[in-house]
Amino acid sequence: MNDTIKLLLNHRSIRSYLDKPLTEEQILLIVQSAQAAATSSYVQAYTIIGIKNQQKKDKLAELAGNQAYVAKNGHFLVFCLDLHRLEMAAAIESAKPESVEEALNSTEMFMIGLIDTALAAQNAAIAAESMGLGICYIGGLRNQLKAVSELLQIPDRVIPLFGLSIGHPANFSDQKPRLPISSVYHEDGYNQDQEQLAGHLHAYNQVISSYYSERTQGARSDRWTEAMTKQLQNPKRLYMKQFLMDNKIPLD
Missing domain, CATH: 3.40.109.10 (NADH Oxidase)
Structure with a gap:
């Protein structure tokens, strides 16, 4: 290395x-x-x-x-x-x-x-x-x-x-632990085995939950899928498209 x-x-x-x-x-x-x-x-x-x-x-x-x-x-x-x-x-x-x-x-x-x-x-x-x-x-x-x-x-x-x-x-x-390589690196095409991909995320949830728990002495134990779902349920900066249009970037 x-x-x-x-x-x-x-x-x-x-x-x-x-x-x-x-x-x-x-x-x-x-x-x-x-x-x-x-x-x-x-x-x-x-x-x-x-x-x-x-x-x-x-x-x-x-x-x-x-x-x-x-x-x-x-x-x-x-x-x-x-x-x-x-x-x-x-x-x-x-x-x-x-x-x-x-x-x-x-x-x-x-x-x-x-x-x-x-x-x-x-x-x-x-x-x-x-x-x-x-x-x-x-x-x-x-x-x-x-x-x-x-x-x-x-x-x-x-x-x-x-x-x-x-x-x-x-x-x-x-350092925050990243997703396992098997989740982000696919060979010769996108791996669409949903059961396998979900298994990777469940395993990653345990890693992230342990990371937060150790870092906060148990005050926080978020799972990665839990945190991402919260983000999806609370959309941010929805004014962005209008801002781009106002600044002459209308995205035709």
Whole structure:
């Protein structure tokens, strides 16, 4: 097992950081690493906004659901799907507005932006962890995207998807056990043996229940299927489709 694999397998979310900012060199290397990620057809449909202003960090923490580690970290990045740059490129080349509009409004282009942004962010996360730093993804920014966009002066066709808090760990949290490989890796096609798949989930439920019970001295013993069902029964951020339409990403 090489050092890269060890780094990947050692990942855990860090939510408590020392009061020590990242250096400019660290920030630059993390962003350069993000840019080195694969990108569909060289589109590079993302923008990364670094947040140094403490008042903006504090406001983002509030908008994300009062998550303290959005405000207190070594550096905070906001990863945005960015189709605005493509629109600018087409204008420079005097492209036909109708065809540009059709392409930018397509579900395929939206998916390209999502995938490009996620790949870039994961490269950034791995780069940060390779420096001995800790990271935590912040999906809570999507709780109030209009307010986040206004705070960061984000134009149409740009969507802040998530944040990434980075810093020097104050302590290391436990790793959450992942699904068994047999649940996520199938060969030569999707395994549709429902009884077998359900068996994997029942076994995983026991692992997760034990993990929570040990971590909380018995105060919590959630099963994974129980937690996922609660999420499905309480849909979140149902305003998202309208927000995309308002920001000129209607998904034709």
